[in-house]
Amino acid sequence: xxxIIHVDMDCxxxxxxxxxxxxxxxxxxxxxxxxDQRGVISTCNxxxxxxxxxxxxxxxxxxxLCPELILIKGHMxxxxxxxxxxxxxxxxxxxxxxxxxxDEAYLDVTHCDIFNGSATLIAQDIRRRIKAELNLTASAGxxxxxxxxxxxxxxxxxxxxxxxxxxxLDEFVLTxxxxxxxxxxxxxxxxxxxxxLTTCKDVRSYPFERLKKELGKFGSVLWHRAHGVDDRxxxxxxxxxxxxxxxxxxxxxLSLDDCQETVSGLWQILExxxxxxxxxxxxxxxxxxxxxxKLKFSDFQQTTVEHRLHSIDRSxxxxxxxxxxxxxxxxxxxxxxxxxxxxxxxPLEQLRLPLEDH
Numbered sequence: 001x002x003x004i005i006h007v008d009m010d011c012x013x014x015x016x017x018x019x020x021x022x023x024x025x026x027x028x029x030x031x032x033x034x035x036d037q038r039g040v041i042s043t044c045n046x047x048x049x050x051x052x053x054x055x056x057x058x059x060x061x062x063x064x065l066c067p068e069l070i071l072i073k074g075h076m077x078x079x080x081x082x083x084x085x086x087x088x089x090x091x092x093x094x095x096x097x098x099x100x101x102x103d104e105a106y107l108d109v110t111h112c113d114i115f116n117g118s119a120t121l122i123a124q125d126i127r128r129r130i131k132a133e134l135n136l137t138a139s140a141g142x143x144x145x146x147x148x149x150x151x152x153x154x155x156x157x158x159x160x161x162x163x164x165x166x167x168x169l170d171e172f173v174l175t176x177x178x179x180x181x182x183x184x185x186x187x188x189x190x191x192x193x194x195x196x197l198t199t200c201k202d203v204r205s206y207p208f209e210r211l212k213k214e215l216g217k218f219g220s221v222l223w224h225r226a227h228g229v230d231d232r233x234x235x236x237x238x239x240x241x242x243x244x245x246x247x248x249x250x251x252x253x254l255s256l257d258d259c260q261e262t263v264s265g266l267w268q269i270l271e272x273x274x275x276x277x278x279x280x281x282x283x284x285x286x287x288x289x290x291x292x293x294k295l296k297f298s299d300f301q302q303t304t305v306e307h308r309l310h311s312i313d314r315s316x317x318x319x320x321x322x323x324x325x326x327x328x329x330x331x332x333x334x335x336x337x338x339x340x341x342x343x344x345x346x347p348l349e350q351l352r353l354p355l356e357d358h
Contacts, residue, residue, distance in 0.1 A: 001166050003119035004234065005107040006141045006149035007126060009086070010158035012103035013079055014045040017072055019135050028053070028066050031074040033268050035059040040265040042074060042272060046158060056247055058265060076275050079103075082134060089129050093122055098234045102276065104153075106146055108234035120163045127161065144169055145230035151180050173228040176200045181225050183218060185248040187334050191215075191300075200226035216300065243277060244339030245269045252298045252332025256325050262336045263293070263317050270338050274312070288312060290341035293320040298332040312340065 009015065013031040018024045028048035033039020039059035051066035063069055083102040090097045096108035107126075115121035123140040130138045137159040141152025144166050152172075155162035164172045177199055179189045195214060197203055203211065203226035212219035224230065245266050253259050291313065292306030305324045309316065317338055325333075 001144040002108060002233075003110045003112075003117075004143055004146055004149040005109055005119060005123045005126070006143075006146070006153040007086075007090070007105055007107065007123070008139050008141075008150075008153045008157075009103035009130075010137045010139060011043055011045045012082075012136070013043050013074055014048075014072075015136050016079060016082055017075075018045065020078075024070060027070055028068055029070045029072065030059070030062060031072050032059050032062070033073070035063045035071060039071075040268045042269065044069075056265070056269065074272070076272065080276065082136070085134055086130060086138075089126060089133070093126065096234045096236055098236060106149065106234045120161075123161055123163075127159075145228070146232050146234070147182055147225055147230045148173065148228065150182060151176065154180070169228050173226065174199075174201050174204075178203065178222070178226075181222065183221065186250045187248055188215070188218075190250075200228075242339045242341050243270065243273050244337060245273065246294065246335055246337030248296075248335045249333075252334050253336070254332050256322065259295070259321055259325060259333055259336055260318060263321055263338065266336065266338050267314060267317065270340075274340075287343040288340045289343045291316055291320065292339050292341070293317055293324050294335070294337035294339070295321075295324045295328070295333050296335035297328060298334055300334075301331075302335070303327045306339075306341070 014029045017029060017031070026047060028045065028051060030041050030044035030048050030053055032041040041053060041055055041057045041059055041062050043055050044053045044062075048062075048066055048069055051069070053062045053066055053069060059071060063071070079102055087097065087099065087105070090105060090107055093114055094107050094109050094112050098106040100106070109117075109119050109122050112122060115125070119142045123142050127138050127140055130136055139153050139157045139160045141149040141155065141162050141164070143149040143152055143164040148164055148169065152162040152164050178184050178192050178197060184192070191214070192198070195206070197206060203222060208223055211223055215222060247262060247266060253262065288310065289308060290306050291309045292304055294302060294304045296302040303324055305320045307316075307320065
């Protein structure tokens with residue numbers, strides 16, 4: 001079996017800001033756009049989360065939930081530099097590192113001889129070094145497969161470690177709430193609950209073909225995850241094909257205006273990811289081949305409208321949205337996504353990160 005570690009920095013951007021400005025310690029802090037300019041929260045610290053502040057939330061709404069919230073525009077160049085330092089620490093243990101973003105990554109330490117090959121001790125030492133060298137905290141999960149390692153890393157946050165050994169894998173997965181499985185957002189969770197499915201144990205006794213009919217391709221993924229099966233290797237050579245962002249809603253959007261407002265917020269997040277891409281690759285501009293909008297409707301059918309472009313046109317997303325909206329035919333919209341297809345000259349790992357509306 002593989003030995004996989006998933007390392008996830010604790011509220012990374014906000015943690016860097018608090019480290020560099022101790023006056024922010026224990027105060028609710030969020031990184032995001034201005035509340036009076038339809039800004040969106042990128043991330044926030046744990047004191048802010050106690051008020052219900054979450055990523056992808058409108059900054060104005062976040063301020064209503066938490067009037068004392070300190071909004072910081074953010075310093076992407078600084079976060080990129082810290083991420084490079086973290087990556088350097090990972091590389092001291094294994095070259096099999098799959099970054100998911102600036103603040104989290106999978107590591108395959110199956111063949112690492114450090115600490116006599118103990119993945120638990122390796123994870124402990126990585127967290128120790130991040131704290132000692134960067135004065136930041138990280139949480140980690142250790143497991144025989146990727147998705148369980150990712151779930152485990154969230155078990156004892158912040159600044160925690162959770163180890164799922166092979167002999168405990170089935171027991172851990174059996175009672176796992178389906179909401180913890182990556183890809184199960186709030187809307188999907190509600191659909192599963194209507195089917196009487198709340199844990200992996202429930203899925204194991206549910207007809208496989210019916211699950212695929214209800215959830216499409218994700219039904220097969222969910223079935224395998226519920227059985228503790230995830231054969232995906234840690235992929236160090238992913239070539240980035242697009243930059244994208246999408247948001248799933250707990251209640252369907254019922255008007256084009258609501259969708260357009262969502263596009264405005266998602267664009268701000270997409271801008272941040274474009275900037276992250278430029279910082280990381282050292283390129284002066286983002287070379288694209290296409291621009292697209294995705295909508296998923298209330299019946300789980302989805303549509304994508306994409307056109308070839310050679311430069312980024314913010315306003316063109318609204319044009320694409322209007323074309324996609326015409327296909328709704330009275331259906332509500334449960335997901336809105338934006339993406340840019342990258343030209344072949346711009347390789348990098350995929351950073352398409354879905355955002356759930358909590």
